[in-house]
Amino acid sequence: MKLIDLDGLQALLVALRAQGYDTIGPVRRDGVIVYERIDTVADLPAGWTDRQAPGSYRLERRDDAAVFGYAVGPHSWKRYLFPPKQTLFSVRREADGGLAFEPAPLDAPKRAFIGVRACELAAIGVQDRVFAGGEHVDAAYAARREAVLLVAVNCAVAADTCFCAAMDTGPAVRGGHDLALTELIDGAGQRFLVEAGSAAGRALLVSLPGCPASADDIAAARAQTERNAAAQTRSMDAVATPALLLRNLEHPRWDEVAERCLSCANCTLACPTCFCSTNQEVTDLAGAAHRERVWDSCFNVDFTHLGHGSVRGSVKSRYRQWLTHKLATWHDQFGQSGCVGCGRCITWCPVGIDLTEEVAAIAASDGGSKS
Incomplete structure (x- = not known):
């Protein structure tokens, strides 16, 4: 040192x-x-x-x-x-009418x-x-x-x-x-x-x-x-939380938080681990087009849009998806929590929703096994 x-x-x-x-x-x-x-x-x-x-x-x-x-x-x-935005490839129409694709340089x-x-x-x-x-x-x-x-x-x-x-x-x-x-x-x-x-x-x-x-x-x-x-005054039982949330998917707290949540996606944009994205095509008047990857959020209603409409049409379902993925099913996918405790999602939520408070509220009335 x-x-x-x-x-x-x-x-x-x-x-x-x-x-x-x-x-x-x-x-x-x-x-x-x-x-x-x-x-x-x-x-x-x-x-x-x-x-x-x-x-x-x-x-x-x-x-x-x-x-x-x-x-x-x-x-x-x-x-x-x-x-937040990354060009994946470009395509242009050539003189013979064909299309030329060009990957974006790293x-x-x-x-x-x-x-x-x-x-x-x-x-x-x-x-x-x-x-x-x-x-x-x-x-x-x-x-x-x-x-x-x-x-x-x-x-x-x-x-x-x-x-x-x-x-x-x-x-x-x-x-x-x-x-x-x-x-x-x-x-x-x-x-x-x-x-x-x-x-x-x-x-x-x-x-x-x-x-x-x-x-x-x-x-x-x-x-x-x-x-x-x-x-630090906020806390969460990182070990017990995954099982707690997954056995309380119909807990009334989800309805209560949905009444406040604006589904604005601020929490996912500020979060240092959220990685949802979508692709979009951008064209210009010269006949070229670009495919871009841009940040997206599970709070956007179109994020899970399929042929019949959005899979998660309610704010309740989208908030529940975000919190249970971040704190529970992330473990199944990646072997660790998706939350690092930085607190950005709490600070930058316009209505002050606190995920540690939501987890504590569910835990307070949890009727499931604590094992």
């Missing part, structure tokens, strides 16, 4: 760009923290934090200059690995993600399993994923909507990263404890200016993460 300061963090950005990486990290824009290109540490949201609650997100000033002193914003890293630039939280590492792992872990690999996703270097950050603060500790995905970074940072601000000043998680990370760490981390710094970093976990 090594201890660096802000100059050392800047040296990391410089080193990454020298290796050909676009550096993507948190920036403050339009009243939120999003992930965009950063060139220097001055682009980071120093001195800002987020206040989140069901249906509410606000940025506020901190009383220090922490650059990672927030939880998570509306964007996830999904938009870079599984982009777009996989080298990117370094700066400030990836533990829950987001877990979410990337989930999408890795979906897109690249089975028999049928999504070549575009796999290429983009291979080109990414991950600089993680151990969380120092927990939003009101966080529950990663309950899902066993955070707040401490435990793998899947190249480098992991812990930002410490106390009487000794502002500094970053850095540890490597891969060969690429170790090579970078050696090149950074700094000094060996002391036992006190390591203890301070560990204590900070433990305080974060203890500060």
Whole structure:
């Protein structure tokens, strides 16, 4: 482990760009923290934090200059690995009347993600399993994923909507990263404890200016993460929830939540693991057409449209499908939960629906076996 300061963090950005990486990290824009290109540490949201609650997100000033002193914003890293719109192929009519098809080139630039939280590492792992872990690999996703270097950050603060500790995905970074940072601000000043998680990370760490981390710094970093976990107020029994939901498919709570749900798809768009998509054709006046893959959502009534109409025509059925897939049948498909406890679906729901509250309400009146 090594201890660096802000100059050392800047040296990391410089080193990454020298290796050909676009550096993507948190920036403050339009009243939120999003992930965009950063060139220097001055682009980071120093001195800002987020206040989140069901249906509410606000940025506020901190009383220090922490650059990672927030939880998570509306964007996830999904938009870079599984982009909202991707051209699959193009077709044009040639002079002889025939059609010429051209696959879209793979777009996989080298990117370094700066400030990836533990829950987001877990979410990337989930999408890795979906897109690249089975028999049928999504070549575009796999290429983009291979080109990414991950600089993680151990969380120092927990939003009101966080529950990663309950899902066993955070707040401490435990793998899947190249480098992991812990930002410490106390009487000794502002500094970053850095540890490597891969060969690429170790090579970078050696090149950074700094000094060996002391036992006190390591203890301070560990204590900070433990305080974060203890500060989380939302919870869920991740082990018991799948069976709970599947034996309560006709529970009256589904009707109650449907009366509030707008079926707007905000939760699935903000979610770092949701992967539903559809294809659409786009034409131009020159006679060319393009097939695009775009994000879709199980909350859209046309998502399950067949010849006779939508399979899930009611809001109740669509909400139930989303929650039971995310927390239960995802295990059957991919061997893990589809939820990482980031809380984005709670924060960005316009009516403040809280999936942990819905699960708790069903559990409170569950008449089935608890085994």
